[in-house]
Amino acid sequence: MEKRKLLEAMFHAAVKAADPTIAVPAVLPPRPDGRVIVVGCGKASAAMAVAVEKAWGPCEGLVIVNDGAKLPTQQIELVEASHPVPDARGTAAAHRICDMVSGLTDKDTVLFLISGGGSSLMPLPADGLTLEEKQQVTKALLHSGAAIDEMNTVRAHLSKVKGGKLARLAQPARCITLMISDVPGDNPAHIASGPTASGAGSAAEALEIIDRYGIDLAPNIRAVIESSEVPADVSGELHMIATPQKSLEAAAQVARDAGVTPLILGDAIEGEARVVGKVMAGIAKQVVQYGQPASAPCVLISGGETTVTVGDRIPGKGGRNSEGLLSFALTCWDEPHISAIFCDTDGRDGSEDNAGAIWLPEFREELDSRTAREFLTAHDAYSYFAKVDGLVETGPTHTNVNDFRAVLIEA
Known part of the structure; x- marks a missing residue:
């Protein structure tokens, strides 16, 4: 697939x-x-x-x-x-x-x-x-x-x-x-x-x-x-x-059916969205370089609600999932075999109408990493993913079991 x-x-x-x-x-x-x-x-x-x-x-x-x-x-x-x-x-x-x-x-x-x-x-x-x-x-x-x-x-x-x-x-x-x-x-x-x-x-x-x-x-x-x-x-x-765990297990079965090994990392992973994005990218890079904790092809699955600390900065458009995913993308920018999706299961991530976003390595050809980092600094991840056709839009799902993250590492 x-x-x-x-x-x-x-x-x-x-x-x-x-x-x-x-x-x-x-x-x-x-x-x-x-x-x-x-x-x-x-x-x-x-x-x-x-x-x-x-x-x-x-x-x-x-x-x-x-x-x-x-x-x-x-x-x-x-x-x-x-x-x-x-x-x-x-x-x-x-x-x-x-x-x-x-x-x-x-x-x-x-x-x-x-x-x-x-x-x-x-x-x-x-x-x-x-x-x-x-x-x-x-x-x-x-x-x-x-x-x-x-x-x-x-x-x-x-x-x-x-x-x-x-x-x-x-x-x-x-x-x-x-x-x-x-x-x-x-x-x-x-x-x-x-x-x-x-x-x-x-x-x-x-x-x-x-x-x-x-x-x-x-x-x-x-x-x-x-x-x-x-x-x-x-x-x-x-x-x-x-519950979030039941939803992660359902996603894992889709991966198995596609011949990809799923690893559920946890349904309660919390923290600053940017930091969680970096951590997820670090685990994905470990798979690429050392085949740990699993060999590719595999997918890392997690849930849990992250947070975004805005401070005094006036935020742009976006939410915790799109911000976390853009941080993830910048951390594994040079890895051509890593893709990911970060979404809110209720169908709305933050201030806009998207559920979240998806990252594909080919997006690097649309906008360079310097531009992507400028969007992240401005808390404007939505605008970045809109430009590279990376938004995930579902409309209201009429349910809510927290955030969903999946990181796909291809062989």
């Missing part, structure tokens, strides 16, 4: 492995007796809602999704809101969800549909905090280089619904949560900041993260975190229906 087609086929297999229309029916129990309410948030939650109603029929409920991700449902209402910085639409919808799950009895059932992106899509600021202040903290975290689990630990202490508080509000109703993981380690407390899961971390841990990344908090915001509490234990049923 031609290298570009193989890399793209692996990415599409990873996305398909997390398809809610397949994953939801596999774990969904029979529709309970009594009143059933379906609520949720996240980039995959629209497709999850569609799958639920296909199995259970029309359901009362409300699910918050990112802009452009709505799908036709029978009765569940879908509301669009902003990601990654929260907005008033998400706040209003979060208030409505709280009203829906309040005052229920033990004869009622609440089905929660939770996926990555829900932290910003369902923002209900804690008492003493405004939406504008929460937006400021979110922006500061996004630009700080903090990892996703660190960001979500902080956000759980700034919210009325995160850190298990939404599930506690629904008690004594039967609570069932279906989750699609987009975080390293698949910790339920860090997926959408865990509206139905305990274990978000203490207020002291949240403040330590804030201080470590040098984020300047207004005194009232720090006071909100210091006084916040998250439930120590939230009862209910929780099903992890799709």
Whole structure:
């Protein structure tokens, strides 16, 4: 199989492995007796809602999704809101969800549909905090280089619904949560900041993260975190229906079928995007020079969410995957047998509408390494890959299991 087609086929297999229309029916129990309410948030939650109603029929409920991700449902209402910085639409919808799950009895059932992106899509600021202040903290975290689990630990202490508080509000109703993981380690407390899961971390841990990344908090915001509490234990049923690891395994099978040896390096590789790109390139060069950790042809597969620290520089167009891939390309610029794809499984990498990008050695003939480095320095990897026809565009995939990286080394 031609290298570009193989890399793209692996990415599409990873996305398909997390398809809610397949994953939801596999774990969904029979529709309970009594009143059933379906609520949720996240980039995959629209497709999850569609799958639920296909199995259970029309359901009362409300699910918050990112802009452009709505799908036709029978009765569940879908509301669009902003990601990654929260907005008033998400706040209003979060208030409505709280009203829906309040005052229920033990004869009622609440089905929660939770996926990555829900932290910003369902923002209900804690008492003493405004939406504008929460937006400021979110922006500061996004630009700080903090990892996703660190960001979500902080956000759980700034919210009325995160850190298990939404599930506690629904008690004594039967609570069932279906989750699609987009975080390293698949910790339920860090997926959408865990509206139905305990274990978000203490207020002291949240403040330590804030201080470590040098984020300047207004005194009232720090006071909100210091006084916040998250439930120590939230009862209910929780099903992890799709994970990054399952998607990496699906991509690995595509490689095997093409006669290429897959090596899964990990589903939780984090760090600065540029640094991760360099590390991946270093491993690929080791394969070329020494046949380690495998002989070519082989493909190195990994997942996990990287970060981009912008600092004071005004960024150009792009996201963590395209930036990491351009750093990768520059590190192995002189290697004619190395290709790669870095993409976000939700179909959108950063500020633009591409899922990510692909690197092929022939791109060197289009633009030289000096020009490529100028794009990287300007945090403008999108523009570089647009010029060499390296963008990967899928549109919304209606799922989200974090980033996908595959590095192909040919013999």
